[in-house]
Amino acid sequence: MPPDRKSLLVVGGTSDIAKATALTFAEKGWSVTISGRELPVAQAEAANLGLRMPGSAITAVALDILDTASFTPFLDNLPVLPDAVLLAVGLLGDQALAEQRIDHATLVMRSNFEGPCLLMGLIASRFEERGSGTIIGISSVAGDRGRASNYVYGAAKAGLSAFLSGLRNRLAAKGVHVLTVKPGFVRTRMTAGMTLPAALTAEPQELAVSIYSAVEKHRNIIYVRPVWRLIMTIIKSIPEGLFKKLRL
Numbered sequence: 001m002p003p004d005r006k007s008l009l010v011v012g013g014t015s016d017i018a019k020a021t022a023l024t025f026a027e028k029g030w031s032v033t034i035s036g037r038e039l040p041v042a043q044a045e046a047a048n049l050g051l052r053m054p055g056s057a058i059t060a061v062a063l064d065i066l067d068t069a070s071f072t073p074f075l076d077n078l079p080v081l082p083d084a085v086l087l088a089v090g091l092l093g094d095q096a097l098a099e100q101r102i103d104h105a106t107l108v109m110r111s112n113f114e115g116p117c118l119l120m121g122l123i124a125s126r127f128e129e130r131g132s133g134t135i136i137g138i139s140s141v142a143g144d145r146g147r148a149s150n151y152v153y154g155a156a157k158a159g160l161s162a163f164l165s166g167l168r169n170r171l172a173a174k175g176v177h178v179l180t181v182k183p184g185f186v187r188t189r190m191t192a193g194m195t196l197p198a199a200l201t202a203e204p205q206e207l208a209v210s211i212y213s214a215v216e217k218h219r220n221i222i223y224v225r226p227v228w229r230l231i232m233t234i235i236k237s238i239p240e241g242l243f244k245k246l247r248l
């Protein structure tokens with residue numbers, strides 16, 4: 001591997017957005033480590049990416065975002081602390097089920113908030129110690145305001161966005177860049193079967209290009225597609241007395 005090749009760790013490397021982003025980084029010459037909750041699946045993704053990018057440096061590791069006790073040994077066992085980490089783990093879950101079953105609500109909250117934040121916090125401290133690093137966290141516009149249709153997921157993403165904001169504030173002067181990505185709709189496995197408005201729905205490849213560009217430009221928060229920033233500004237500005245009567 002060339003010594004100047006930058007390295008990306010992808011957490012949730014089997015996600016459709018992660019796969020597209022990993023390919024974009026690999027095309028730009030980065031080495032990529034794909035993490036997935038099952039090693040054979042992560043290895044298959046790594047092999048797939050290697051086939052599409054001959055000559056690239058792609059490896060695979062296992063990590064379950066619910067297994068918080070494994071995070072420190074996971075990081076200790078990485079051959080190298082990466083230059084950047086992409087957090088792409090997420091679980092939409094079933095809002096109606098989460099209202100009925102505490103175990104499902106717990107799973108959604110732990111998958112989108114607890115695990116991601118605890119892992120990013122550990123990585124942030126290692127980046128801080130080294131004096132460099134980029135954290136890319138995929139949150140969601142769903143975290144910008146709680147809505148009846150998905151507020152368990154949305155609240156977990158709101159917590160993730162706040163955590164990333166705190167990391168950014170803490171590490172701005174320490175050489176560590178924190179990028180929060182807020183997609184609207186993206187055509188992936190997560191949204192399969194949903195009827196999505198074409199003008200507001202991005203492809204994973206669009207996310208990948210936007211993320212790479214935002215890393216290069218040291219952006220703080222991006223919305224994909226950008227029109228979502230306007231949409232969420234309007235939604236956030238609706239007075240609560242009116243908002244509670246709406247079904248958006």
Ligand SMILES: NC(=O)c1ccc[n+]([C@@H]2O[C@H](COP(=O)([O-])OP(=O)(O)OC[C@H]3O[C@@H](n4cnc5c(N)ncnc54)[C@H](OP(=O)(O)O)[C@@H]3O)[C@@H](O)[C@H]2O)c1
Nearest residue numbers: 012014015016017037064065089090140183185186188190
């Ligand atoms: N698609 C959208 O419209 C949209 C909109 C806004 C934000 N997002 C966010 O974008 C990110 C990527 O999602 P996606 O759309 O690409 O969906 P996806 O293909 O369903 O990806 C979800 C990823 O999370 C992983 N994951 C779930 N639980 C895990 C666990 N316990 N341990 C390790 N990995 C786990 C999945 O692994 P497995 O393959 O093992 O299940 C998969 O890699 C997520 O954070 C999502 O919330 C998506």
